[in-house]
Amino acid sequence: MDGFSWIAGEWRASKAAASINPATGTIVGVFDDADEASVRAAIAAASAAFYHCEWRSTPRLRASVLLQFAELLHGSREQIAALLTAEHGKPIGQSLVEVDLSVSELRYYAGLARNIFGRVIELESSLYSMIGKEPAGVTAIIVPWNAPIILMIRSLAPALAAGCTCVIKAAPQTALTSAAVLHLLAKITDLPTGVVNSFSETGHEGAKILVDAPEVRVISYTGSTHVGKQIAIAATNTMKRVNLELGGSAPVIILDDADLPSAVPQIVRAATFITGQQCVAASRLLVSHKQLEEAKALFAKSLMDVVVGSGIDPATQMGPMIDFVARDRILGLLNAVQKPDEILVRGAALGGAHADGAFVTPSLVHVRDPQSPLITEEIFGPILTLQSFSTDDEALERANASRFGLAASVWSADLARAQRLARRIEAGTVWINMHGALHPEVETGGYKESGVGRLHGVDAMNEFLESKHMAWTTKQRA
Secondary structure, X not given: OEEOEEEOOEEEOOOEEEEEOXXXXXXXXXXXXXXHHHHHHHHHHHHHHHHHOOHHHOHHHXXXXXXXXXXXXXXXXHHHHHHHHHHHOOOHHHHHHXXXXXXXXXXXXXXXXXXXXXXXXXXXXXXXXXXXEEEOOEEEEEOOOOOHHHHHHXXXXXXXXHOOEEEEEEOHHHHHHXXXXXXXXXXXXXXXXXXXXXXXXXXXXXXXXXXXXXXXEEEEEEOOHHHHHHHHHHHOOOOOXXXXXXOOOEEEEEOOOOOHHHHHHHHHHHHHHHHHOOOOOXXXXXXXXXXXXXXXXXXXXXXXXXXXXXXXXXXXXXOOOOOHHHHHHHHHHHHOOOOOOEEEEOOOEOOXXXXXXXXXXXXXXXXXXXXXXXXXXXXXXXEEXXXXXXXXXXXXXXXXXXXXXXXXXXXXXXXXXXXXXXXXXXXXXXXXXXXXXXXXXXXXXXXXXXXXXXXXXXXXXXXXXXXXXXXXXXXXXX
C-alpha cells in the first residue's frame, strides 16, 4: 500500500515515509513525504484548473462528479474502512460509520451544487442590482488524522460543489487512507485535471506554503486551536478567507431529573469514540449534587467495562491512541493530578498481547479545582472529568467557564428546561439527551476559541463562495 502525492492528474513520489499501525507498531505502508516543489506544483495545478477549465461554470458537471465519487466510495466501503482501522487503530465499526457519513456528505453537496442562487432587485424604476455567487478560488484543505475521511470530505464536497479547485494536505498518520479515497476520485474521467490535488508531509513546510501562497484564496483547517491561531495570523498577509474548526472541551450537563442509568452508557460512548480523540467528545461531566454519588458509581463501572483492544476485533469498543506520544501525554495528565482532585478510575497502558500498541484504558477524575488543566485545556483522549453543581445557573456558569465553545449536551427529563439551558450555553452545537450526532444537513462550528466559520449544511457553501454585485439601469446606454 502506498500514498503518493496527486498533482495535476499524476501520482508522484519524492521521499518515502512510513505509516505505522498504532495497535501493533508495525508498518502499514509508505507514503510520499512531499517536498516544496511538489506543494508548489499542486497549487499551480489547482490555479490553472480554476482559471482555464470549465469546472467553475458547470454546476451539473460538479454534481455528477460528486455523485460518482459517492458511489465509488460506497462500493469500496469495506476496503477503505479496513485500511483506516489498520492505519488509525479505531474499531472497524467506527471506520465503517466514517465511510458511510462521507458518502452521505458527498450526495448532499451534489444536490446543492445545482442550487446556487443569487437574486435580482429592482431598486427603483429601471434601476437594477444583481447579487451573484461565484467560487472563491483555489482552496487549501488541511486534514487531521482523527477522522481523516469525513473531515476531508466535509470541506472538499462543499468546495467542489461551489466550483473551487483544491489542494489537500492529508495528515501523515493516515496518509494511506486519504490517498486510497482520492484514488477513487481519480477514476472519474469527468473530473478535469488539476481540480483536486493532494500531498502529505511529516513536517509543516507544505502547510506554511499553502497559507502564504497568494494563489490560495481559502484555507479550511481542522485541528488544534494553537495551530489555528497561527494560520489565522499568517493568512492576513494575503487576506485569505479562513474556515477553522479548532479545539473543544465539551461540557455535559446532567440535571437532577435526568435518567442516569440511560444517560451514562450514551455519554461514555461519546467520551470514548475515536478513543476520545475528537474535538466534540464528551469531556466535562457536570452532575447535580443530588446525583453525584450515583453518577460516580455508574460512570466508573461503565468506563471500566469499555473493551479496549485491536480495531479488527468486533468486540473492541475503543482502540489505541494515535501513537505513543499521545498515549504518554494522557498518562502524564493523570500522573499530574493532585488533591483536592481525585482519580476515581485511573487509565493504564495495556500489556500482554497489546504491549506493542499505544493503548490506554479510560479514566474518570473528580475535579474540585476549576483551574485544573483537565478543565481548562482540551484533553483529546479518554479522560472524563466530573464536577458537581447545586443550581441550573451554577451548571451553566461551569459549562461556559472555558475558552472553548464547540459542543455541549444537556440531559433532563424536562425538555423545556433543557432547551432553556441549551440556549444559554456558549457552544456551536448543543445536544439534548444525546451527544455527538453530526449530519451533512446541519451546520457545525465553534464559538470563542473553537474556531470561525461553519461546515456541513447549506451555510458551508458560503465558506467557498464570493458574492458579486452588478448594477445597471435601462435608462442609459454605454
